[in-house]
Amino acid sequence: MSFTIRCMDCGHTTPYHPGDIDCPNCKSQWREALYPYEEIASSFPQDIAQRRFDLWRYRELLPVHNPLPILKLGEGGTPLIQAANVGLMLSCPNIFIKDERQSPTASFKDRQAAVTIAALKEAGITEMVAASTGNVAISYSAYAARAGIKLWAFVTSLVPALKMREIALYGGQVIKVTGTYDQVKQIATEFAEQRGLYLDRGARTITSIEAMKTIAYEIAEQLTEELGPPEEPGTLWRTPTWYIQSISGGMGPVGVSKGFREMARMGFTRQVPAIAAIQAEGCAPMVHAWREDREEAEAVTNPQTHIETLATGTPGRVYPILRKIFKEDRGVFESVTDEEAYQAMHTLAKMEGISAEPAAGVAFAGLFKLIHAGIITPSDVIVVNCTGHTMPAEPLVLGSGWARSIILPRKEEKSKPQEEGLLAALNRVAPDRFPRILIADDAADARCLVRRILQSQGEYIFFEAANGRETLDLVYKEHPDLLILDLMMPEMDGFAVLDNLKTDPKTAELPVIVSTAKELTRDEKNRLQGQIQALMQKGGFMSDALFEEVQALLVTGDKNGSS
Ligand SMILES: *Cc1c(COP(=O)(O)O)cnc(C)c1O
Ligand SMILES: [Zn+2]
Numbered sequence: 001m002s003f004t005i006r007c008m009d010c011g012h013t014t015p016y017h018p019g020d021i022d023c024p025n026c027k028s029q030w031r032e033a034l035y036p037y038e039e040i041a042s043s044f045p046q047d048i049a050q051r052r053f054d055l056w057r058y059r060e061l062l063p064v065h066n067p068l069p070i071l072k073l074g075e076g077g078t079p080l081i082q083a084a085n086v087g088l089m090l091s092c093p094n095i096f097i098k099d100e101r102q103s104p105t106a107s108f109k110d111r112q113a114a115v116t117i118a119a120l121k122e123a124g125i126t127e128m129v130a131a132s133t134g135n136v137a138i139s140y141s142a143y144a145a146r147a148g149i150k151l152w153a154f155v156t157s158l159v160p161a162l163k164m165r166e167i168a169l170y171g172g173q174v175i176k177v178t179g180t181y182d183q184v185k186q187i188a189t190e191f192a193e194q195r196g197l198y199l200d201r202g203a204r205t206i207t208s209i210e211a212m213k214t215i216a217y218e219i220a221e222q223l224t225e226e227l228g229p230p231e232e233p234g235t236l237w238r239t240p241t242w243y244i245q246s247i248s249g250g251m252g253p254v255g256v257s258k259g260f261r262e263m264a265r266m267g268f269t270r271q272v273p274a275i276a277a278i279q280a281e282g283c284a285p286m287v288h289a290w291r292e293d294r295e296e297a298e299a300v301t302n303p304q305t306h307i308e309t310l311a312t313g314t315p316g317r318v319y320p321i322l323r324k325i326f327k328e329d330r331g332v333f334e335s336v337t338d339e340e341a342y343q344a345m346h347t348l349a350k351m352e353g354i355s356a357e358p359a360a361g362v363a364f365a366g367l368f369k370l371i372h373a374g375i376i377t378p379s380d381v382i383v384v385n386c387t388g389h390t391m392p393a394e395p396l397v398l399g400s401g402w403a404r405s406i407i408l409p410r411k412e413e414k415s416k417p418q419e420e421g422l423l424a425a426l427n428r429v430a431p432d433r434f435p436r437i438l439i440a441d442d443a444a445d446a447r448c449l450v451r452r453i454l455q456s457q458g459e460y461i462f463f464e465a466a467n468g469r470e471t472l473d474l475v476y477k478e479h480p481d482l483l484i485l486d487l488m489m490p491e492m493d494g495f496a497v498l499d500n501l502k503t504d505p506k507t508a509e510l511p512v513i514v515s516t517a518k519e520l521t522r523d524e525k526n527r528l529q530g531q532i533q534a535l536m537q538k539g540g541f542m543s544d545a546l547f548e549e550v551q552a553l554l555v556t557g558d559k560n561g562s563s
Pocket of ligand 2: 010011012023024026027028
């Protein structure tokens with residue numbers, strides 16, 4: 001059984017070689033893989049029944065002759081999860097999540113990398129170039145590592161550092177370009193052409209489109225398992241009413257659509273789903289063209305979205321290709337704001353226990369929008385592609401104040417039973433009363449630094465004093481739980497402040513951390529002896545050390561009933 005490559009412009013067919021990028025007849029780079037469908041249809045369901053549930057299950061329909069087992073990382077075969085709570089909330093019981101997070105590097109780009117690298121290996125290609133908004137390069141880097149292929153990964157400088165490091169970790173050479181993703185693609189193309197290297201060409205890459213198509217086959221098989229055999233007699237698998245994905249270049253929907261159309265053509269299914277392709281509002285060239293019913297999308301030259309994964313401003317030919325598909329299969333383009341995407345992520349996490357990256361949040365926000373608009377209806381069966389690394393998103397989704405800290409009392413403090421210490425610690429995390437900390441320092445930036453260090457790790461109420469006199473006033477007025485005290489201050493220095501505090505029984509127990517810039521004499525050290533809980537050298541303490549000291553003192557202070 002074999003496959004051929006057919007030119008989408010002149011119909012010329014050729015055998016496949018991954019290094020060939022255009023039609024020998026008309027030079028078009030837009031070509032697609034064709035398989036002997038009748039032949040495959042006759043034995044396929046029986047053939048695959050015993051195979052493992054990964055994307056190589058559909059190998060007769062992939063452009064690789066003999067995929068090497070040693071290159072595999074467990075690509076494809078991701079779970080289909082029912083979003084029961086979200087479904088309840090939206091009165092749409094049949095919402096399913098295709099959980100591509102559970103791919104080897106946590107995005108559906110692993111399918112593309114697995115199939116492409118297998119094809120390159122088969123063709124003896126040892127070096128490649130890819131432009132990426134992050135995830136593609138991570139996937140390629142991992143698979144290239146296994147195959148011993150050198151990867152040049154061109155990324156925009158907006159890609160989160162965490163993602164860049166992951167590319168580098170697998171051995172890919174990261175090339176950071178300050179510019180838009182479209183400029184990055186241009187530079188990567190020039191680099192590859194200059195050196196005669198294989199280049200990933202997005203939706204024009206046969207292996208990429210074919211790899212994406214396996215998502216469709218898996219969904220059909222999994223939905224059939226979830227909902228039972230299809231009602232239409234003579235068909236094998238169910239298909240959803242909707243497939244929803246956030247898009248950048250649009251490669252996913254092109255491939256997924258090809259998969260569903262092949263299944264229908266082979267008689268495995270009756271329907272093809274409508275596709276909803278969701279873009280980030282700040283970079284939505286396809287949505288704009290769709291709304292105005294234009295045949296070509298106008299480029300967005302200056303994308304305005306924080307969701308860098310989706311920042312393809314020039315969709316090129318993918319738009320007319322998808323437009324034609326959507327007109328035939330009732331698909332839609334829609335856009336959502338970054339804020340809507342973050343909210344959707346938060347909803348998904350809180351209601352379903354699924355943490356997705358912002359790009360996937362865009363898909364869920366799109367789902368919510370289409371349901372509200374009545375375009376998606378309660379009886380529809382919906383599959384949302386959910387992919388992605390969450391870590392870069394956390395600060396934007398949660399804002400500040402998302403965690404409260406508990407530090408348990410140290411073991412050696414046996415004066416009170418353990419439970420009491422724990423209760424005290426738990427009381428500390430109750431939001432009605434945060435620990436009160438007075439920072440006394442004549443330098444405003446020194447006060448600010450301490451405040452910032454502590455603020456980033458816990459919740460406190462701060463008071464600030466610029467001299468000794470103010471410090472004492474605030475101690476009496478605000479009843480802090482802890483004093484962080486500079487020694488060298490005008491009007492009354494830190495030593496004098498301490499003397500005053502210790503002579504008044506009301507303030508004698510207040511825990512004090514002294515932070516000082518000056519080297520203390522032996523005399524001065526003796527003066528502090530027994531008066532303070534900790535001494536920290538300014539500029540010499542790590543933020544963690546200060547935080548731990550503060551936490552330990554606050555817990556102890558509470559046990560002593562100082563509040
Ligand atoms: C690549 C990617 C997309 C966009 O996919 P295309 O089909 O190529 O437009 C969406 N979400 C995530 C997480 C991605 O990695
Ligand atoms: Zn041609």
